[in-house]
Amino acid sequence: MNKVVFVEAFFKPIGKAETxxxxxxxxxxxxxGGEKEVFRKEEQWVQTGWSDREIDGQRLAKDVAAAVDKLNxxxxxxxxxxxxxxGNYSWKYETKGGPGxxxxxxxxxxxxxxYTEGIIVVAKKI
Known part of the structure; x- marks a missing residue:
């Protein structure tokens, strides 16, 4: 008996450092004379979106390892x-001027x- 599992790849999170x-x-x-709270400034990474070209390889490796462990x-x-x-693509064509x-x-x-969409894992019952 065989089993097939698809492990999805996710794009990398992108962001910036904010103070x-x-x-x-x-x-x-x-x-x-009133009291006010004291603050300190700290830089923190803030996610602003997802990459449109790079997958998160570290996450994919962890997800594949979890899928293999579960199958075992x-x-x-x-x-x-x-x-x-x-894959993905885009194109554009534009004309200017004209006859006459x-x-x-x-x-x-x-x-x-x-880009890598995911990993297919094929396993056999022992």
Whole structure:
């Protein structure tokens, strides 16, 4: 008896370092005699989105290891691991000018790329 499991790959998170104010737990007297909280500045990485071109290889490795461990616990032996590749593309073509207007001209471009969508794990019952 065989079992096939698909392990999805996820794109890398992208972000930037932001300076935030973190409370210290201390207070100090204000100019008019009131108390106010004391803060310190700290840099913290903040996720702003997901990459459109790079997969998170470390996460994929952990997810594959978890899938293999689960199959082994269920009495399966992994026979093969196969990557699934997908792709994306874009193109544009535009003309300027036209017939009778001293000729016409245009431009165009196109590109394509592939990425790993996931891993197929094939296992056999021991």
């Amino acid at each position: 935030i104010k973190v409370p210290t737990g201390e207070t100090k007297k204000g100019f008019f 616990e269920q009495g399966f032996e992994v026979m093969s691991l196969t990557d699934v590749t997908s 207007a001293n000729g016409g001209w245009g431009y165009g471009y196109g590109y394509g790329y592939s």
